Amino acid sequence: MSGEPRELLMARYGADLMEPRVWSQVIESQLQHRSVRAYLPEALPAGTLEILVAAAQSAPSSSNLQLWDVVAVTDQARKQRLSMLADDQAHIRNAPLFLLWVVNFSRAEAVAKAAGRVVEGLEYLEMLVVGLVDVGLAAQNAMVAAESLGLGGVYIGAMRDHVDQVAAEIALPPGAFVAFGMCVGKPDPARPTAVKPRLPQSVVLHHEQFRAQTDFDAIAAYDERLTAFQKSQGMAEIGWSRMVTSRLRGAGYMKGREHLRALLAGLGFKLR
Ligand SMILES: Cc1cc2nc3c(=O)[nH]c(=O)nc-3n(C[C@H](O)[C@H](O)[C@H](O)COP(=O)(O)O)c2cc1C
Structure with missing residues (x-):
């Protein structure tokens, strides 16, 4: 399977497109990962x-x-x-x-x-x-x-x-x-x-020191993107925040x- 760098990054990050300035076959394969x-x-x-x-x-x-x-x-x-x-x-x-x-x-x-x-x-x-x-x-x-x-x-x-x-x-x-x-x-x-899709890099990538503040706007945007993905795949449309919340509720989910x-x-x- 092959893919264009921009398309693969688009699939992973949606609108948060970054310019792929470096690239390799290994990266191409990794960005195509899906379970x-x-x-x-x-x-x-x-x-x-x-x-x-x-x-x-x-x-x-x-x-x-x-x-x-x-x-x-x-x-x-x-x-x-x-x-x-x-x-x-x-x-x-x-x-x-x-x-x-x-x-x-x-x-x-x-x-x-x-x-x-x-x-x-x-x-x-x-x-x-x-x-x-x-x-x-x-x-x-x-x-x-x-x-x-x-x-x-x-x-x-x-x-x-x-x-x-x-x-x-x-x-x-x-x-x-x-x-x-x-x-x-x-x-x-x-x-x-x-x-x-994954969380935007603005959420997970830190420079020099950790930004402890949770970017709820970015997470809300990700929830929307993941929900659209779930819909397209015929999966339960619960986004990310609800899934995290449900997973953390304790022994009931363990x-x-x-x-x-x-x-x-x-x-x-x-x-x-
Ligand atoms: C350590 C680990 C355990 C996982 N356990 C399960 C599992 O028991 N059943 C399952 O269907 N998927 C399982 N997954 C797959 C994740 O749900 C999946 O990686 C995640 O939703 C991201 O989707 P993707 O791999 O398609 O990118 C697991 C993934 C990891 C890394």
Whole structure:
């Protein structure tokens, strides 16, 4: 897929068009990102999984600790069970490949213990942040790689709805949990999706110091733009502010994730 820089920026920012003065093929691909939830049923070409993982492992890693793993699921029955643990999201079972991105302390722990060393460092929240940042960078590298091959995908945060049952489903050792999933497949041309507009850069980009004031006018304009996008896609027309508000209302929207701290403790994470 190719696109003109101005058109792609227009799709992302609408009227807040900026002049694209620098450009590259990677940027062109990134600006075309959209979550894809409808796939052709066919398996991915041989070698695809391995090259996606090579892209993922090429991401930087804090101190090169590589505190992550990825579990590739193609078994239909397992995808079915995982989809049921994620609020019945059909795209999980319909994707030819479902990747589970794992924060994994167990390998580092085993290496340190084999050397007769203490592993107290793994007990700190900081180490969880390290693992989460690393696995996010790796996964997004895989997503960009998949998109560059004409594939599409969507992240599945709902893998944390029942983080203990997901861990059991894929036989994770103590000290490991699935941070999120990722469906990957060839986009179904009969059900295309479009580039979703984002907040204007005037809201998210700061120079030198942070402007703490919320620009409600810019957000109102974005609400309008996102609502128009949602309408064009046949989605619920709720804009952005209402979606944020609904998401923040508390345990009512957490779908099990309100128990994450306790469940992670059960999986061996101390988080002090
Ligand atoms: C960490 C993460 C978790 C997500 N979880 C889900 C999910 O469980 N189900 C889903 O359909 N989309 C999920 N998404 C996709 C987002 O809804 C989507 O990225 C966002 O609405 C922006 O749309 P776009 O990706 O098409 O630009 C997730 C995205 C991220 C980054």
